[in-house]
Amino acid sequence: MANQQTEKQDRLAKIMAEAPVIPVVTLDDPRKAVAMARALVAGGLPVIEITLRTPEAFECLRAITDEVEEVIAGAGTVLSPAQIAAAENSGAQFMVSPGYSPKLVEAAENCAVPLLPGTATPSEMMQLGERGYRHLKFFPAMQAGGAAYLKSVMAPLPQFRFCPTGGISADNAVEFLALPNVLCVGGSWVASADKIEASDWTGIEQAAKDARNLLG
Ligand code: 3PG
Numbered sequence: 001m002a003n004q005q006t007e008k009q010d011r012l013a014k015i016m017a018e019a020p021v022i023p024v025v026t027l028d029d030p031r032k033a034v035a036m037a038r039a040l041v042a043g044g045l046p047v048i049e050i051t052l053r054t055p056e057a058f059e060c061l062r063a064i065t066d067e068v069e070e071v072i073a074g075a076g077t078v079l080s081p082a083q084i085a086a087a088e089n090s091g092a093q094f095m096v097s098p099g100y101s102p103k104l105v106e107a108a109e110n111c112a113v114p115l116l117p118g119t120a121t122p123s124e125m126m127q128l129g130e131r132g133y134r135h136l137k138f139f140p141a142m143q144a145g146g147a148a149y150l151k152s153v154m155a156p157l158p159q160f161r162f163c164p165t166g167g168i169s170a171d172n173a174v175e176f177l178a179l180p181n182v183l184c185v186g187g188s189w190v191a192s193a194d195k196i197e198a199s200d201w202t203g204i205e206q207a208a209k210d211a212r213n214l215l216g
Pocket of ligand 1: 187
């Protein structure tokens with residue numbers, strides 16, 4: 001188990017180093033999902049979090065993993081052991097949760113797909129650290145204290161690497177990305193709901209390019 005957790009943490013480290021931004025998307029149409037994912041990959045953001053907030057989310061995840069080359073698609077808003085099993089069956093390469101619970105962590109430990117669990121306090125970080133987690137989501141990032149908060153966490157808890165998510169945009173992403181304990185940020189601004197609704201794939205590709213170049 002310990003070795004498997006180490007290997008999964010190494011895999012998360014690679015995924016989080018692929019690009020500075022993980023677009024967080026909510027989808028209900030597999031054809032749009034594929035077109036959107038192609039636009040993000042073309043724009044330089046191959047890691048995508050598909051939230052499990054619609055009945056069609058698993059179908060969209062499957063369509064993306066089957067049809068889009070070079071994508072690294074994950075399931076987001078994972079709340080239950082049943083969703084963990086379904087995400088693995090739909091081809092998810094990683095999973096993200098807004099927080100964690102004993103049941104969720106146990107199910108994740110019995111699954112080959114790595115989980116990036118959400119935390120907002122040092123106590124939560126320490127609890128997951130005891131179970132071998134080194135890569136965590138910081139959620140909701142802006143509302144929980146922003147970049148200054150994560151900077152403060154770094155002194156006593158330097159072993160963790162974060163993907164802050166929640167309230168992040170092109171305007172404030174860089175202050176997080178500049179922190180040594182941040183590998184990437186997540187957010188819905190790149191492939192926004194209105195752009196997906198309008199099938200604005202060119203706009204999504206451009207937003208992805210802009211996000212890819214946030215650090216210059
Ligand atoms: C979410 O829960 O939808 C993600 O954290 C994205 O948050 P955002 O819409 O504030 O980017």
